Amino acid sequence: MIVSNRHRFIFAAVPKTGTHAVRQALREHMAEDDAEQVGLFVNRRFPWADLAAIQHGHLALRQVRPHLGTEAFTGYLKFAFVRNPFDRFVSYCAFMLRGGDLFQQRPREIMHHMLFVDPPEGHVLFQPQSAQLVDDDGTTLLTDMVGRVEHMQASYDAICARIGIPTRALDRVNGTRHDDYRRYYTPALIDAVAARYAQDLDLFGYSFDGVR
Template sequence: MLLSLKYNFLFVHTAKTGGTSVRDALSPLRFRDPWYPVQFLCSRLSALSGHRLGIKFPRHSKIIAAQEMLPQELFEKLFKFVFVRNPWDLQVSSFHHIRRERPHLMSHVETFEEFIRWKLDPERPYQYHVDTSIDLQSDYVIDLHGKVLVDFIGRYENLHDDFEEACRRIGIRAPELPHKRQATDRGKDYRSYYTDELAALVGERFAPDIELFGYTFDPQ
């Protein structure tokens, strides 16, 4: 999550949706914010305490955390935006990310199908630290009553154009998006990873995202 009081925006960072590039592109704006020294100091103090002080939004905070912690007047006037991704494509990205960055977690997993069945196994102990994309993307943008709180939903599939639109609404010229964490070890078409049964399994697990964001297994 990235908050700018000077430029009046709140970026909600969901995993593996191009958010690292968006965050890095917008982060330099913080240096122009008169509140940045205080934010930086609080961030340092939070880190030194092992984040026991509760004064920092984690990178992948849900928007409801900001709604609860910020004054209502401030929260409501912020331009709040997020980027989301096709759930079937996102899980392929997740598979390659974990295999590349945390291979010890997948010592018992060889294929994508084994990975999905392991990841979505309801009997497996919940392990948020393994991969945040196990969470619903929709949970990052709604309140406790299911109301969408963001003003703009960008899509990974249209990252550059939607980022420019977000910047236009913020009122700034869109900086260049850095290329971050691009996978080079996967096929281009996520659909080739799936059987019909496996696609249905992911579709069932992430049904709220599919409904809210209008995704389909076969792009229209």
């Protein structure tokens, strides 16, 4: 997450949505009194002890609100990027087995294990994207803008225009190696991902084939 007092924005870094590419671009515009929490590639913590203790940068918008106050939180542009949950789940599985070719050799077995045998419920990368973006009621989005990984550069350009900062071409950072996500699915896996990430599909308008 990045909180910019200089440009009055909050970037909620949803895992597996190109967050490190966005972070790198946004850092070029950060001032000394801006804050970032991140634990990969660089190690930075928020100045608030309870959030700094979490040890990663994928914080929920509702977690930072008490530290900013209602007026600032309401007035800052709050944005994030989201991704088709079916694509994101494949990327998650490939990412967790990076450094080898196990996912490339047995993708459906790995996906089945993650969904049915031993789901990593407590892992922030496995949780729904909406978990970081909704209010305490669990349904109301706190974001003012939501970019899409499927249109990453165009979304980033639009967000920069809204913030009032120059845009630039995003780098590819921390990507995973896998084919088109549709190739990995069976009907049972489709149903399982649809059930687990039902709120993401509904809130962000995705289906198995893309944006509805």
